[in-house]
Amino acid sequence: MPLSRSLSMTSLSGVLPAWEEDELPVEDLLLFEVAWEVTNKVGGIYTVIQSKAKITVDEWGENFYMMGPYFEHNFKTQVEGCDPPNPAIRKAMDALIHNGCQVHFGRWLIEGSPYVILFDIGSAAWNLDRWKGDLWQTCNIGLPYHDREANDSLILGSLIAWFFKELTDNLGDKPNVIGHFHEWQAGPGLILSRSRKIPMATVFTTHATLLGRYLCAGNVDFYNNLDKFDIDKEAGDRQIYHRYCLERAAVHCAHVFTTVSQITAVEAKHMLHRKPDVVTPNGLNVKKFSAMHEFQNLHSTSKARIQEFVRGHFYGHLDFNLDKTLFFFIAGRYEFSNKGADIFLESLSRLNYLLRVHRNDMTVVVFLIMPAKTNNFNVESLKGQAVRKQLWDTAHAVKEKFGKRLYDALLKGQIPDMNTILDRDDFTIMKRAIYATQRHSLPPVTTHNVLDDSTDPILSNVRRIGLFNSRNDRVKIIFHPEFLSSTSPLLPMDYEDFVRGCNLGVFPSYYEPWGYTPGECSVMGIPSVTTNLSGFGCFMEEHVSDPAAYGIYIVDRRFRSPEESCNQLTQFMFTFCQQSRRQRIIQRNRTERLSDLLDWRYLGRVCFCCCNTEWLFDKMDNRTCSTEGFRYPRPYSVPPSPSASIHSTPHHSDVEEDDDEPYDEDEEAERDRLNIKAPFVLGTVPEGKKKHKGPTHIAISTSNYKTGVSERFSPLKTCILEFTDVLIVSMISVNYQ
Numbered sequence: 104m105p106l107s108r109s110l111s112m113t114s115l116s117g118v119l120p121a122w123e124e125d126e127l128p129v130e131d132l133l134l135f136e137v138a139w140e141v142t143n144k145v146g147g148i149y150t151v152i153q154s155k156a157k158i159t160v161d162e163w164g165e166n167f168y169m170m171g172p173y174f175e176h177n178f179k180t181q182v183e184g185c186d187p188p189n190p191a192i193r194k195a196m197d198a199l200i201h202n203g204c205q206v207h208f209g210r211w212l213i214e215g216s217p218y219v220i221l222f223d224i225g226s227a228a229w230n231l232d233r234w235k236g237d238l239w240q241t242c243n244i245g246l247p248y249h250d251r252e253a254n255d256s257l258i259l260g261s262l263i264a265w266f267f268k269e270l271t272d273n274l275g276d277k278p279n280v281i282g283h284f285h286e287w288q289a290g291p292g293l294i295l296s297r298s299r300k301i302p303m304a305t306v307f308t309t310h311a312t313l314l315g316r317y318l319c320a321g322n323v324d325f326y327n328n329l330d331k332f333d334i335d336k337e338a339g340d341r342q343i344y345h346r347y348c349l350e351r352a353a354v355h356c357a358h359v360f361t362t363v364s365q366i367t368a369v370e371a372k373h374m375l376h377r378k379p380d381v382v383t384p385n386g387l388n389v390k391k392f393s394a395m396h397e398f399q400n401l402h403s404t405s406k407a408r409i410q411e412f413v414r415g416h417f418y419g420h421l422d423f424n425l426d427k428t429l430f431f432f433i434a435g436r437y438e439f440s441n442k443g444a445d446i447f448l449e450s451l452s453r454l455n456y457l458l459r460v461h462r463n464d465m466t467v468v469v470f471l472i473m474p475a476k477t478n479n480f481n482v483e484s485l486k487g488q489a490v491r492k493q494l495w496d497t498a499h500a501v502k503e504k505f506g507k508r509l510y511d512a513l514l515k516g517q518i519p520d521m522n523t524i525l526d527r528d529d530f531t532i533m534k535r536a537i538y539a540t541q542r543h544s545l546p547p548v549t550t551h552n553v554l555d556d557s558t559d560p561i562l563s564n565v566r567r568i569g570l571f572n573s574r575n576d577r578v579k580i581i582f583h584p585e586f587l588s589s590t591s592p593l594l595p596m597d598y599e600d601f602v603r604g605c606n607l608g609v610f611p612s613y614y615e616p617w618g619y620t621p622g623e624c625s626v627m628g629i630p631s632v633t634t635n636l637s638g639f640g641c642f643m644e645e646h647v648s649d650p651a652a653y654g655i656y657i658v659d660r661r662f663r664s665p666e667e668s669c670n671q672l673t674q675f676m677f678t679f680c681q682q683s684r685r686q687r688i689i690q691r692n693r694t695e696r697l698s699d700l701l702d703w704r705y706l707g708r709v710c711f712c713c714c715n716t717e718w719l720f721d722k723m724d725n726r727t728c729s730t731e732g733f734r735y736p737r738p739y740s741v742p743p744s745p746s747a748s749i750h751s752t753p754h755h756s757d758v759e760e761d762d763d764e765p766y767d768e769d770e771e772a773e774r775d776r777l778n779i780k781a782p783f784v785l786g787t788v789p790e791g792k793k794k795h796k797g798p799t800h801i802a803i804s805t806s807n808y809k810t811g812v813s814e815r816f817s818p819l820k821t822c823i824l825e826f827t828d829v830l831i832v833s834m835i836s837v838n839y840q
Contacts, residue, residue, distance in 0.1 A: 131278045133189075133270075134159075134167045137263060139256070139288035141171025141219055142181050142211055146436060147619050148285055148310055154388050157215030158703050165218070166278070168192070170266075172259050173207050173221035182209040182219060195269035196220070203227070204262060214388065222262040224255050234261040238291070241298045244348045252288070253346055260291025267292075267301050282306070287313055287346055290353030297356040307357035308383070311367065311616040312374040313350050317341050319441050319614035326636065326661055329373040351375050364638025367616040384642055385617045386703035387626050398603075398628045398695055399688065405596070405604030406430070412594050413468055415491030416484060416550075416581060419542035422574055423466040429680060430605040434472035434598070434620055437584075439560040443611030443634070444471065446665065448561070450611075450672040451578050452568035457677050458577035465680050468579045470605070471561060472598075475584035477551040484550045484593055490539055497536045501529055546572040549582040550593055603627050606687065607679055611658050611672055612637050621655070628695030630654030632675055634668075635661050646700060651675075654694035 136159075140149040152169065159167050165188050178184075187193045187208050196206045205223035210216045234257055239245055246253045271280055280303040284293045293305050314337060319325050338347040354360050354375045362368050362379045372378045410425050435442050451469060458465060505524060512519035548565055549556075556562050561582055565571070572579050585591075587598045594601070602608065608624040608631040615637035622639050624631040633640040633655065640657045643650050650657055656675040660668045682690070699705055 130166070132163075132166055132281060133274075133278050134163055134281045134283065135170055135220075135267075136168070136283045136285070137170045137289045137292055138285035139171060139259070140285075141169045142177045142221065143171060143174055147617070150619050151310070151385050152285070153213050155386065155703050156211070156213055156217045157388065160215040160217050165189070167217060169211065169217050169219045170263060171219070171221055172255070173205070173223040178207060178209070178221060181212055182207075182221070183212055183216075184209040187218070187220075191270055191273040192220070194273050195266050198269040199262065199265060203229075204265075206262075206266070220266070222259055222266075224258045224262075227258055227262055230261065231258060234258065237261070237295070242294060242348075242352055244345060244352065246345050250345065253349070256288045256349070257291045260289070260293075260295055263289075263292035264295035264299060264301070267296050267303060268299060271302055279304070283308065284353065284357070286310060287350035287353065290349045293353045294349070294356050304359075305357045306359045306361065307353050308361045308363070309350070309354065309367070309371060309375070310363050311614070312370055313343060314338050314341075314347055314374050315370050316438075316441065316614060317343060320438060322440055325614070326370075329370065332373070334374060363617045364641060366636060366638055366641050370616075384638065384706055385619065385622070386706040387619075387622060387698075387701050389626055389698045389702040399691065401603050402628065402691065405600045407604075408596055409594075409601065409604045411491070412488070415488040417546045417572070417579070418487050418490050418540050420546050420572070420574060424464065427464055428466045428468055429607065430468050430470065431607045431609055431676070432470040432472060432601070432605050433609050434470075435610070437473040437475050438614075441612060441614040442473070443613055443660075444473070444561060445564065446611050446660075446669050446672060447609055448564045448568060448570075449669050450676065451580070452570060453669070453673040454676050454680075455570060455576055455578035457673070458680065459575070463577065463680070466577055466579065467676075467680065468581065470601075471580070471582045472587060472601075473561070473582075473584060474586055475551075475559065475561075476554040477584050478554060479552050480593060481547050481550050481552055483544070483547045487546070488593060493539065494536050497532055501525070501533060504529060546579075548572060548580055549584065551584050553582075553584055599623075599627070602629055605629060607631065607676070609672075609676070610634075610637070611660065611668070613660055615639070622701050625655065625694055626698040626701055628691045628698075630656070630679070630690055630694050632656040632658060632672065634658045642700075643697075647697070652690075652693065653697055654690045655697070 136152060138148055138152050139145065141152060143149070156169070185208065187196065192208075196208065199206050199222075203226065205226040207221045207223070209219055209221075211219045231254060235246055235254075238257060246257060248254070267280065267282065274280070280301075282293065282296065282303055283306045284290065285308050287309075290307070293307055296303060297305060314334065315325065318332070318337060334347075335344070338344040354371070354377050359380050360371075360377055361381045361383050362371050363383060363385050365382055368379045368382050409430055410428075413425065413428070414421060433442070433444060433447055439445055451467075454467065458467070508524050509519055512524075548571065549562065553559050553562060565580060565582070570576055570578060570580050583594065587594060587596055587601050589595050589597045589600075596604075602624060606629070608621060608629055610618060610621050610631060610633050612618060612634055613636055615634070618633060618637040618639035621631040621633040621637070631654065633643070635641060635644060635657055640655075643655045644657060647653055647655065656679075658668055658672050658675070663671065
């Protein structure tokens with residue numbers, strides 16, 4: 104079934120090559136995607152599998168299934184229970200259920216409505232000791248009793264391997280089975296399936312190496328010492344050796360190993376001792392607007408809601424002009440060093456100094472959205488929103504009286520006396536409202552009561568740099584230690600609406616295998632700061648000639664010292680503060696145009712794919728798939744020198760200069776679209792090989808297939824057709840020759 108084009112692809116004036124008409128033999132295939140975060144939101148992998156579900160369902164239909172752990176609350180709120188359409192899957196589920204293990208089936212209520220098979224870990228926990236013994240006998244990996252996450256992963260993996268065994272026994276030769284496993288939690292299922300010689304193709308995707316995340320959190324010079332680490336010792340010192348063994352075993356057992364970025368591919372080569380076969384960047388479901396001004400209107404609407412929150416939070420100290428206020432934010436897991444919160448806070452201190460020295464009336468309000476342990480909302484924060492609401496009600500009540508008296512006077516043909524149109528009671532009410540806004544303390548730095556606030560990394564660094572929201576500070580800080588929700592009594596906004604209302608997202612991560620947060624900003628037309636140690640930053644450096652002109656500021660954290668990186672980040676933010684309002688609008692238009700690069704449907708054509716069917720069989724020759732990518736050019740309206748468009752000293756955002764850069768949105772957008780070439784020109788084909796038309800294939804080893812004998816040409820020849828991050832794995836029956 105040919106893939107239909109998305110709105111974003113039709114917006115490219117037809118310059119992209121047409122999809123190949125060759126249909127995938129999906130009727131002979133069953134694709135299973137296994138992840139701990141299926142219907143279970145924990146981190147970024149949830150976004151990956153959720154966002155690409157629709158494109159996979161469109162291609163595979165009822166032959167695509169997702170597998171993960173069963174949690175009662177998630178099942179009741181996110182899944183619509185139903186019966187499996189495939190009798191073989193029903194029989195495999197019944198086999199587990201008849202042995203006391205609960206398995207649930209339904210449709211996940213997200214875009215695309217994929218089928219999900221969820222395994223109840225608790226119902227099978229009585230098998231844990233036996234399965235631990237099986238794992239030890241199979242690969243000499245032992246799991247400690249106190250590591251509940253590893254034990255749960257083993258139970259889930261054992262149930263999945265059991266399910267695949269029953270399924271393949273019921274299916275026979277066709278349809279063939281493919282398993283795509285994400286991260287180490289799904290690793291036991293892959294390991295056990297391969298050790299039991301279940302006839303299926305396997306793909307393993309790592310979104311971040313386990314040990315890499317731990318090492319970076321320990322403030323080590325990770326990327327400059329990749330080849331110097333004693334891997335086993337480092338894993339043992341951090342008491343994660345058994346998890347590391349599961350991850351590494353899954354990587355080496357998989358037929359095809361993939362990762363999400365080139366920077367993570369380098370890391371995996373050293374940490375896991377296997378070079379990824381394919382690099383598959385993560386994408387998003389991009390919804391394009393019919394008119395360019397629509398997303399700008401959404402920015403204005405969301406920004407007004409954030410301004411209302413700021414009015415309440417800073418009541419009594421609202422001595423800055425909200426029309427000359429910029430909103431910056433950082434969001435993600437609370438990994439203080441990995442996410443770059445340390446360098447961000449230090450840069451904010453320096454930015455505050457620069458804005459004060461230049462006597463600029465621009466104010467920056469910074470939100471830090473990172474979940475931490477709290478026990479309740481901050482009383483001062485709740486009081487601030489209550490005071491704001493009371494002032495709003497008072498103003499509306501006085502306005503109603505004023506309007507009625509003015510209306511009556513005009514009906515009588517009189518010009519009202521402005522000194523008598525409001526009586527003494529009205530002035531008394533307004534004075535009481537003004538007195539209610541007085542406060543003797545500074546606005547709070549955090550919106551919640553943080554547990555162990557004396558040792559909290561963010562609050563400790565706020566005390567060190569001395570940003571306490573005083574009147575003299577041009578940079579204000581608000582630490583929101585919870586993910587945003589539209590039901591919050593403080594800041595009732597969803598994350599997407601909040602991002603649209605901000606001016607700049609800052610994500611100076613030291614360890615970020617991909618980085619969805621800056622990608623989400625780009626899709627919504629919000630400029631962002633990222634680094635050359637994140638997959639997203641490397642991707643943009645490769646495909647955009649001048650990322651900063653498109654609102655993607657890339658901090659060098661790989662080849663510069665922390666001090667130099669901090670100064671660079673400070674300069675990026677200071678330069679952004681110098682822009683006029685018109686320049687920021689132009690930049691948002693450019694940023695939004697990059698969303699085509701991040702569309703799942705488009706990334707299906709931009710993927711880094713191997714160029715020859717037999718290439719993977721000849722990995723001993725160390726041949727790599729050379730690719731030549733396209734690059735967005737420098738925007739047409741940007742002058743050759745930054746000094747021509749950005750002033751050397753700050754100026755008001757509402758001042759428009761006569762010599763502003765020339766800009767025609769439609770003309771520039773069309774130039775950018777015409778510069779999008781065919782995503783990649785595949786490298787040279789080895790001599791004696793023929794080029795393949797249509798989708799690129801990757802052959803995989805069929806070692807231990809049914810007979811356990813390694814055969815270069817098996818009766819079942821397994822081919823991987825890589826489309827976006829989901830690897831469409833095809834097992835094509837061919838005759839032995």
